[in-house]
Amino acid sequence: DIQMTQSPSSLSASVGDRVTITCRASQSISSHVNWYQQKPGKAPRLLVYAASSLQSGVPSRFSGSGSGSDFTLTISSLQPEDFATYYCQQSFITSALTFGGGTKVEI
Amino acid sequence: QVHLVQSGAEVKRPGASVKVSCTASGYTLTSYGISWVRQAPGQGLEWMGWINTYNGYTTYAQKFQGRLTMTRDTSTSTAYMELRSLRSDDTAVYYCARDVSGTAVGRWFDAWGQGTLVTVSS
Numbered sequence: 391d392i393q394m395t396q397s398p399s400s401l402s403a404s405v406g407d408r409v410t411i412t413c414r415a416s417q418s419i420s421s422h423v424n425w426y427q428q429k430p431g432k433a434p435r436l437l438v439y440a441a442s443s444l445q446s447g448v449p450s451r452f453s454g455s456g457s458g459s460d461f462t463l464t465i466s467s468l469q470p471e472d473f474a475t476y477y478c479q480q481s482f483i484t485s486a487l488t489f490g491g492g493t494k495v496e497i
Numbered sequence: 498q499v500h501l502v503q504s505g506a507e508v509k510r511p512g513a514s515v516k517v518s519c520t521a522s523g524y525t526l527t528s529y530g531i532s533w534v535r536q537a538p539g540q541g542l543e544w545m546g547w548i549n550t551y552n553g554y555t556t557y558a559q560k561f562q563g564r565l566t567m568t569r570d571t572s573t574s575t576a577y578m579e580l581r582s583l584r585s586d587d588t589a590v591y592y593c594a595r596d597v598s599g600t601a602v603g604r605w606f607d608a609w610g611q612g613t614l615v616t617v618s619s
Contacts, residue, residue, distance in 0.1 A: 487544040487558075
């Protein structure tokens with residue numbers, strides 16, 4: 391299976407900060423990466439698909455980039471509602487989808 | 498508006514089976530696949546498998562081969578996930594998710610059920 395390694399596993403930030411989360415795949419996966427946000431006790435929510443396409447309804451302060459094996463999710467100006475855990479997910483191997491370990495964004 | 502509504506929490510003994518349902522509304526079930534993802538307490542997300550809701554074809558993660566079955570009932574727009582031979586480490590929240598295929602750009606989950614807590618305990 392393809393391993394997805396997220397960093398950092400947690401970070402502390404303030405409202406208004408620019409936040410960057412990185413995901414590295416164990417092999418090249420083209421642009422087959424998606425990003426999700428999860429708040430405590432809630433289901434995940436799709437933010438970005440195919441590495442850089444913003445899901446409908448997601449604020450434009452979220453953006454994704456990268457290709458090959460290195461990917462980034464950026465929040466340009468952190469808002470109070472953005473404190474959550476973020477996961478990357480690869481779909482290059484369609485019979486073995488895998489998620490990163492998560493990045494918890496805290497105050 | 499797309500909604501996926503799952504069945505309620507379950508408590509099972511080790512060795513038992515559990516079957517969780519996921520009823521879709523706001524779209525035609527057979528237009529998209531359904532994946533199942535689980536999350537153990539305090540842990541990350543784990544993909545379990547996928548069902549093509551049009552023809553019933555399934556793909557399961559290797560870890561669950563032999564004790565996982567996914568089915569669907571198109572007449573009620575409901576997908577099902579059955580896990581057998583439950584162990585304590587199967588205790589988790591189980592989610593269904595609408596699985597969107599972007600052909601050359603991969604697959605993603607654009608709508609999720611609310612989750613079903615399955616507790617396995619003696």
